[in-house]
Amino acid sequence: MGKVNRKNQTLRTKFISSFYLVLFKSIIATITIWLLLFVCMNLLFSTNKLKPANYYEQQLPAIENYIDDVGTSLLSISSQKQLESVIPIEGIDYQVIDLNGVPVYGTYRTKSVGNAEELKRNITAGVTKKDGGFVKYYPVKDELGTVQGAVSLKYDLSLITSNPDNKWVIIFFGIMLLFVVAPFVFFYLFSYFAGKRLSQEFERPFNEIIESTKKIKEQDLDFTLPTISYSVELEQLTQAFEEMRSALRDSLNRQLQLEQERKDMMAAISHDLRNPLTIIQGHAEGLLESGEKQKERLDSYLQTIIRNTNYASHLIADLNEMALVEKPTFTLNPKQTQITQFVQRKSQEYQNLCAEKCIDFQYRMIDEDEKCLRMIDQDRISQVLDNIMTNSIRYTPNHGKIEWITALETDGRVSFEIFDSGPGFSTERKQNVFNKYYQEKSKEPEESGLSGLGLYIAKEIVKKHGGDITVNNREIGGAYVKVRICEL
Template structure:
């Protein structure tokens, strides 16, 4: 399975926290930059924008001019004061000494009596966010006639009524800027974060769809996200690999099953056909012929033996391939065992006029028995030796060398037959593989013996090797491990 080139060690919780801080810090930086720009904009409009106390600063001059006019209590002076006072930013009110409103732009009364008027002269009064201030009006003899009151606000907005829309826009913008940037940056960081989170899930979902279609040739190992999602991706990848391996075994078993059925049907067809034909021949005989009857019966018996051999080998395969199959490990004196097999193989070789040469090398540091399954090792050696006998010509030579160590037994069997026809000698250990097109019914060779032999050797943690000799003939090397610790 592929490995991630660079794994993220940050947890999902850590990434959420870091994303929050990133949004917070970037929002503050962007807000400060925007506020600096707004301040620069206001400074550039300094000649046009009046300060908050713009109208308050005009009042002392207005009072001085009004007081110079003397008696302004009379309503006839209203137009004069309207023209003198900037009514867009200042409201005024002329009252007599008793607090009665004579005229002006504000109708609300703030003075209730002469005493009250005297107390409130030249001091700031407040009406919510507005400032009211009364100034006295005297006649030529310095007698108090009344007062003029001004009402104004100390705000930039009220000081710039003509530019209120621009100022409102600037104020609202300055107020909304932090929220705008927080929302914008949250969206951008969130989108990046969500893409990083969504990508593994999308890949996994797509992977499940591929698995549904039996497509397991894909990998998620290039994905890099949070620590938890990386673990999820790896778990999915491991599950997919395990599923792929399991399904591949299942597909291989299904393929082998079909091949096995086809091969068995093919190999049984010929001997059964022979049996059927000869049995029908016997039934159709019109007169008794003992020689012909014996010939038919011998042929029938030979075909039966070959069919039984194939069935027995199929039974052996079904046993040794089972996961629960176990070897019958026993303490074995290998020297005695090899000597016994030597006598057996010598008799078989003499029957075919073949010379059997043997050699035994005991390299054990101390004499002690080895632990093997003798019955199964017999199957291995019998299959190998049977192959050598089958292909070694008359007056040929078979060599068998055994090497014994503390940890293993090595059998090397060579012959001077025709060897293997193919260069890829590993194929001879496949089920139903035969070196030529000769059918089972003709030579009794099913193509299962070497497969069984290889399976048994692997159960002994060993290995089996076959190749062609340079001087001609075949070479087998079987390594059997000492199973002193069991399976």
């Protein structure tokens, strides 16, 4: 069986598995400790070698009886061996003291009392606690019952002092006894380390998200959240957050772009409308002031007013058309179109327009087929060709030449190529010709493509047809525009 992959687990799975792992480890460790403790206890008590903590205290009555039996003879150092045969000196320290508190002999020589009065007080006090142990002063009396001295007995109440031979076993036993609370200790320890591990796993992604929210608050969206694979939820959370950040950045950039476009539009509209409205106003005021005095100027003034009114109307129409094609709901209306007939009809229109400037207009079809049908929106394609051809006619000088070539491609596409003998595209105009409101600064409005929206609208319509539109300059001079559209 393969190793369990802790990555890409759900948070619920992680918490449940961590809890059961902590519980399992705690139970195993506790059972082990208890078994070891049980074995040690059984070993000690089964051999009857373990003495109780008050073992030496239990020996005091026998020692005291011996002191009473022997009496004042204990005050002679010759009685030391006999006394030590009664006192278990491995666990009880003793000292024989005369009536003045002077030590006669014993296991320690330090003077424990200062005088007879202090000795009497200690005898009367009975058992006292001193230096971490217990001390009892038992009187030594003569035959008349008069106190002639005392024996101090010093002992401890602990298993270690009661069982010096089993000292390390008792210490170990005591340590093991402390682990009766092992379940709580182990559960706490394992829970602590499991929680710390989970905390370390979660800390980084949450800190990343917190820092990201601060950046988003400051509109700093140029960052990327790292991929998190600690758990399914965290990975999904960071992915969702990253998608939100990306969407917010796109939205903010789009908002800034729209704001800039709005400013450009207002500037372009105010610029483009200012000239015709000023001209219309000036000529209208001139007519009002001249009255019947200058009737010969009436036709000229009216023609100027009509021309500038048409210009303003055209600008407004272009703005409406731009707003229409930019709507998400904008759709094409494709119909089966006989391409050859469509090109012939449009060629006749352009022939008539070119005749006004004595421009030589020619068109031809490549792979002409009268039965060739394509599913296109012919009204919108007519609009595209009209915008391109109008520009070509505007920039082509009198007695110049315009050529239109249409090709039916094998993949179902249709291409339109328009060549003219005009000045061609300047470097600046070539780069910006499809931008909204673009007009060459050196040109007058009547010569610069009016609103600057014609080719932008044409590009958007061609994109809806799944095609593209490009401009270039011919090597022999003049402009070159190519449109390719796909069948819908």
